Every structure is written in structure tokens, then in C-alpha cells.
Amino acid sequence: MELNNNVYTIQGLKLTDIAEQFGTPVYVYDADKIAGQVQKLKDGFKGLNVKLKYAAKALTNLSILKLIRKQGCGLDVVSIQEAHLGIRAGFKPSEILFTPNSVAFSEIREAVELGLQINIDNISILEQFGNEYGGTKSCCIRLNPHIMAGGNNKISTGHIDSKFGISVYQMRHIERIVKACNMRINGLHVHTGSDILDPEVFLRGAEIIFESATHFPDLEFIDFGSGFKVAYKDDDITTDLQELGKKLGSAFKAFCKEYGRKLELWFEPGKFIVSESGYFLVRANTLKTTPATVFVGVDSGQNHLIRPMMYGAHHEIVNVSNTSGTKRVYTIVGYICETDTFGWDRQMHEVREGDILAIKNAGAYGFSMASNYNSRLRPAEVMVYKGEAKLIRQRETLDDLLRNQVEIEL
Structure with missing residues (x-):
């Protein structure tokens, strides 16, 4: 993600335009960054007979797996389901470590x-x-x-x-x-x-x-x-x-x-290859001022990015809708019935209701650890590849929540 002329872009595409096209919340992955991370590893171990096995648990979208295979990597899986996804993405069974x-x-x-x-x-x-x-x-x-x-x-x-x-x-x-x-x-x-x-x-x-x-x-x-x-x-x-x-x-x-x-x-x-490629775009729903804090409530929560709550992980957050306004201190929280805080006391350009915020380092363990907690739907996934934003997973609908439920007569 680059800031040029006060506009945040990925491969020349405005993040605000991506949010407008695909809606929020949405995971956005930069294919060039993924390829670059793989190359960093190859350069670091140049001259050695090295085999890179991408740890699939970080992110298993088929399009991401295909991209990583294209970089010459094998696969590391921790479940038989991940193995089947890898094979479907084109990995040979002999390239997969279980x-x-x-x-x-x-x-x-x-x-x-x-x-x-x-x-x-x-x-x-x-x-x-x-x-x-x-x-x-x-x-x-x-x-x-x-x-x-x-x-x-x-x-x-x-x-x-x-x-x-x-x-x-x-x-x-x-x-x-x-x-x-x-x-x-x-x-x-x-x-x-x-x-x-x-x-x-x-x-x-x-x-x-x-x-x-x-x-x-x-x-x-x-x-x-x-x-x-x-x-x-x-x-x-x-x-x-x-x-x-x-x-x-x-x-x-x-x-x-x-x-x-x-x-x-x-x-x-795993995380090394995909983490920095991912940006989780959310929309500011509400601003709430208390005697101690100004909360920005967004249209997502720990159901879509649990790392801050589970690990205390730090994710940088930027306001991509307002890149030059007065900087203020905010606490960014989600819409889940839990204390689902993405970031405490973050200084960023003034946030207005409706602004798009980008949460960085969302490529690893974002979607792969997402859930339907509170019966919320999981977001869409988008990959920016060769300068074009491509949908690689549709946003869930209510039908997806009901698909495997069996109603009984009571």
C-alpha cells in the first residue's frame, strides 16, 4: 500500500475505490507483495538447496494458493482438508508436507x-x-x-x-x-x-x-x-x-x-509470505465520545480479525478516506457483543462516520480464523493482480448461515 498525492493505493488502485466496488468489510491482498516476500526468502538463502513450503493455515484461498505455487513454492498443511485444497490449487501431492x-x-x-x-x-x-x-x-x-x-x-x-x-x-x-x-x-x-x-x-x-x-x-x-x-x-x-x-x-x-x-x-x-500483503478495509459506522475515550465503531469485529484480541497483536490502522485532516486519538472497536478492540489510543487523521479505515497485516490469520460469531457474515476477499482488483471469494449471505442447518418439528 502506497500513499501518493494523499491517496492510498495498491498497484495504482485507490483503496477507497476498491471498498466502493466490493463493499465493506473486505480483505484485500496485493499479489505483488506476496511474490516479493517469496523472492526475499530465495535471495536470503541463495546458493543453498532450499525448498519453501508455504504454511497454508495462514491463508487458504485457492487463488492465493495458485499464486504462491506460481512462485515455485511447495505446501505445508496441518489438516487433510488443507491438503485437498492444495491439490485442487495445483500442488502435486509430493510437494505437500503433512x-x-x-x-x-x-x-x-x-x-x-x-x-x-x-x-x-x-x-x-x-x-x-x-x-x-x-x-x-x-x-x-x-x-x-x-x-x-x-x-x-x-x-x-x-x-x-x-x-x-x-x-x-x-x-x-x-x-x-x-x-x-x-x-x-x-x-x-x-x-x-x-x-x-x-x-x-x-x-x-x-x-x-x-x-x-x-x-x-x-x-x-x-x-x-x-x-x-x-x-x-x-x-x-x-x-x-x-x-x-x-x-x-x-x-x-x-x-x-x-x-x-x-x-x-x-x-x-506462512505469515511471512502473506501477512503484509493483506489490508482489511472497514467502514466507520459510529463515533462515540465518553469522558475518557473517543471510540470509532466499525462494521466488523473479532469475528473477522481475532489476532488483536487473541494474541494482543498490533495492527496499524489508517484512515484512507481522510489523509490530511487534523490528527486525533481514537480507539477502534468492532460491532461484536464482546470487547473487540482493534486498536487502543491510535493517532490518525480525523475520522468521520462513513470513512474507510485500512487495517494492515491482515493477510495472515484474518479470513482463515474468521467465524460467524453473532451470526455475522464473513467478508469478501479481493486480490489485486497485475493492476486489477479481482474478487476471489464472494461475501457470505444469510443462505450460507442456513445451508447446513436442519430444522426439526417442535
């Missing part, structure tokens, strides 16, 4: 039948997989390195109390199962969480996974998950991909030499 948690073995069996790369993070499931498939189907093992990382405890996944991964302290148990079932382990995976700033976190994980790798002679890849931090404010510090690529790349090359052959280096960026 990393579920706490699912029934029947779902893993379905993933095997589809031809996905299986990633296992539970001793019990590993044993079931070994008993059923032995060495006929390879799998990856997700290890828990017991490293505390991530900006919020709800998104930190590699610590000792996390439900994710098999503890590195259970390596002897893993070895027994692999040997007894004659299993073929073709990958090792570690993911410590999101919003990682310090490359040393990746390097600590690397040391652990490289040591673990010596127990498995058939590895084809090592997967470091993701966690690359995006900017939520103008002065935010982000992950230095060049520094990370240099340090982790050097360590990985040294490991491959010691291991005896070159392996693939995998990452699973």
Missing part, C-alpha cells in the same frame, strides 16, 4: 493414500505408522528441541511444555521404534515458533537437529519450520534473512559434508 497434531490415525492413512510427505510428532503415531507401513512408506519426524522462542507464548511451539514434536530426550525410544519396524526416516523437522528475531535461535535448533540426524542414515531433507518476523510497525525489527542465510547456510553445508551427502533445506513460511 504435519498434523492430535489427529486420528485414519487421517494420516488418508494422507499416505494421497501421496503426501508425512511428518510425525508423536511417539504413539510413529509406532502405529511403523507397524502399518514398515519401510514401504517413508516419513519425517518432528522433534521438540526445547527452545523457547516466539513473541507470544501462544505461538511458541518448541519449548518443553509444548504439545508439538517428539522430545529430543526421547531419541532412544524413537530409535527403538524405527529399528523394530524397519522404518525409513527421510526427514527431520523442528519449528520453535513465530516472530523469531535472533538467528541464534535457528542455530541452536540446527545444532540439536544435526546431532539427531546422525541416528538416521536415509535423510533427504531437514526442515527448520519458519518463524521469520514481519513488521507490524514502521520501526519494527524483522528477521535479518541475509544474516540468517549466511550463518545457517554455513552450518548446514558443514553438516552435509559430515553427513556424507547434500540434503535439501526446507522452510515453512
Whole structure:
């Protein structure tokens, strides 16, 4: 999103025009930004045999998936439904990594039948997989390195109390199962969480996974998950991909030499690829002044963007209808029967009823975590592609709320 001549635009299109054309609330995605983020990752790890697996849970719209596939990425999915969406979007099953948690073995069996790369993070499931498939189907093992990382405890996944991964302290148990079932382990995976700033976190994980790798002679890849931090404010510090690529790349090359052959280096960026591409456009319905606060009530709420309420996440908010008025301090709230605050005490150009506000960083976990709470409808999605705003999901209607309900006679 750019500000030119006091007008906010995406690829030359005015955001106010997009809001007028498609209505509000509406998610708007900049295809050029998505492609640019993928290129940043490729540039950061240049010279390495890197495979990028987009973490689909961030945003699963089919058009977005097709765009990301066009950039040369594979896919990381956490449910069989995400896998089916990926295949429908054109990904080959062999390009999809299936990393579920706490699912029934029947779902893993379905993933095997589809031809996905299986990633296992539970001793019990590993044993079931070994008993059923032995060495006929390879799998990856997700290890828990017991490293505390991530900006919020709800998104930190590699610590000792996390439900994710098999503890590195259970390596002897893993070895027994692999040997007894004659299993073929073709990958090792570690993911410590999101919003990682310090490359040393990746390097600590690397040391652990490289040591673990010596127990498995058939590895084809090592997967470091993701966690690359995006900017939520103008002065935010982000992950230095060049520094990370240099340090982790050097360590990985040294490991491959010691291991005896070159392996693939995998990452699973989700939020990094789509977060900054997304803008959630809402309309100011009401202005309400109290003795302490001026509230701007908008035509959306936590049912469409839950991250501020769930994680305390910060999303910049700008008034795209008024870019030069006097700046005032507002608290932007939603229309849900909860305290659904998008932003406290935000300074922005004067807001008038009817103005369009743009909430930034809405590409990741906006629509994908949206709900019909309060029986509200989910918004439309629009992608700006090659200078044209294209509808990629229709706005819901009341019929959508009723479609699967079954009325009984009372």
C-alpha cells in the first residue's frame, strides 16, 4: 500500500475505490507483495538447496494458493482438508508436507493414500505408522528441541511444555521404534515458533537437529519450520534473512559434508509470505465520545480479525478516506457483543462516520480464523493482480448461515 498525492493505493488502485466496488468489510491482498516476500526468502538463502513450503493455515484461498505455487513454492498443511485444497490449487501431492497434531490415525492413512510427505510428532503415531507401513512408506519426524522462542507464548511451539514434536530426550525410544519396524526416516523437522528475531535461535535448533540426524542414515531433507518476523510497525525489527542465510547456510553445508551427502533445506513460511500483503478495509459506522475515550465503531469485529484480541497483536490502522485532516486519538472497536478492540489510543487523521479505515497485516490469520460469531457474515476477499482488483471469494449471505442447518418439528 502506497500513499501518493494523499491517496492510498495498491498497484495504482485507490483503496477507497476498491471498498466502493466490493463493499465493506473486505480483505484485500496485493499479489505483488506476496511474490516479493517469496523472492526475499530465495535471495536470503541463495546458493543453498532450499525448498519453501508455504504454511497454508495462514491463508487458504485457492487463488492465493495458485499464486504462491506460481512462485515455485511447495505446501505445508496441518489438516487433510488443507491438503485437498492444495491439490485442487495445483500442488502435486509430493510437494505437500503433512504435519498434523492430535489427529486420528485414519487421517494420516488418508494422507499416505494421497501421496503426501508425512511428518510425525508423536511417539504413539510413529509406532502405529511403523507397524502399518514398515519401510514401504517413508516419513519425517518432528522433534521438540526445547527452545523457547516466539513473541507470544501462544505461538511458541518448541519449548518443553509444548504439545508439538517428539522430545529430543526421547531419541532412544524413537530409535527403538524405527529399528523394530524397519522404518525409513527421510526427514527431520523442528519449528520453535513465530516472530523469531535472533538467528541464534535457528542455530541452536540446527545444532540439536544435526546431532539427531546422525541416528538416521536415509535423510533427504531437514526442515527448520519458519518463524521469520514481519513488521507490524514502521520501526519494527524483522528477521535479518541475509544474516540468517549466511550463518545457517554455513552450518548446514558443514553438516552435509559430515553427513556424507547434500540434503535439501526446507522452510515453512506462512505469515511471512502473506501477512503484509493483506489490508482489511472497514467502514466507520459510529463515533462515540465518553469522558475518557473517543471510540470509532466499525462494521466488523473479532469475528473477522481475532489476532488483536487473541494474541494482543498490533495492527496499524489508517484512515484512507481522510489523509490530511487534523490528527486525533481514537480507539477502534468492532460491532461484536464482546470487547473487540482493534486498536487502543491510535493517532490518525480525523475520522468521520462513513470513512474507510485500512487495517494492515491482515493477510495472515484474518479470513482463515474468521467465524460467524453473532451470526455475522464473513467478508469478501479481493486480490489485486497485475493492476486489477479481482474478487476471489464472494461475501457470505444469510443462505450460507442456513445451508447446513436442519430444522426439526417442535
